[in-house]
Amino acid sequence: MTAPAQRSTRQRDVISRVLDTAEGPLAVAEVLGRAQGDLPGLGIATVYRTLKLLTDQGRIHPVTLDGETLYEASGRGHHHHFSCTACGKVFTLHTCPVALPRGTVYPGGFIVEAHEVTLYGRCPGCAAQMA
């Protein structure tokens, strides 16, 4: 009773690479668009199936931002996100503004296992345009 065989296909390779080389989390439509650059005939169903597969494998994970589900590659270490209120792009931040290690007991008796922080504001590019 072994796990079902996993095949390496061009579709999966391309979708994986799109996420691995992305500068931040991507929306499903964005993944489809970028992957179609290499595979014009790629279907949206394959993207959804592959995203689920990669998520189950722990190679990527979903990030929900303003109601939209984005996907990003795992294994990039602890980080957070910055959502630009001007251009809408989402950036990855490598500095963490909170000190809440696993096991911290938060006021009220909440035992913290993990945390997520999202910052909103102007990204460097949009801030420069305003000036």
Place this chain on the structure above:
Amino acid sequence: MTAPAQRSTRQRDVISRVLDTAEGPLAVAEVLGRAQGDLPGLGIATVYRTLKLLTDQGRIHPVTLDGETLYEASGRGHHHHFSCTACGKVFTLHTCPVALPRGTVYPGGFIVEAHEVTLYGRCPGCAAQMA
């Protein structure tokens, strides 16, 4: 040319009260269910329309958590959320773990206008059950 008149209806009153008296953010289905306790015939479209109306008025605002959109009353001051990984309930936290006032320039040149923090872990009740 004044703004269109807003009418006070039983539906809007009930939906507003459901959110005002909620202990935390509620999912749309949860709002519908609670409101139907008072208004059995209430339609889901009215709930969506009213949620959008109240949001536009700034009286409530959406909170996205794990891909689900929840709504909570505004004007409760700055706070964050704790999502229990055991029972799934979402709690409101009144202590803020970050010091990022508006205008803070975050490493990388990001100008912070707002921030959101979500903590994950065991709520007091679930933590007690484990012990």
Place this chain on the structure above:
DNA sequence: TTATATGCAAACATTTTGCAACGCC
């Protein structure tokens, strides 16, 4: 060869919209 993966289209789930009936003001 053969079981898994893909693409298409149909099925679902969720949210929005059109419209006639209804009810505040």
Place this chain on the structure above:
DNA sequence: GGCGTTGCAAAATGTTTGCATATAA
């Protein structure tokens, strides 16, 4: 009475699934 609001059903979105064909191994 008039116009905003409601409930229903249809439409628009976003995501999943069935199935015949294509393909990795």
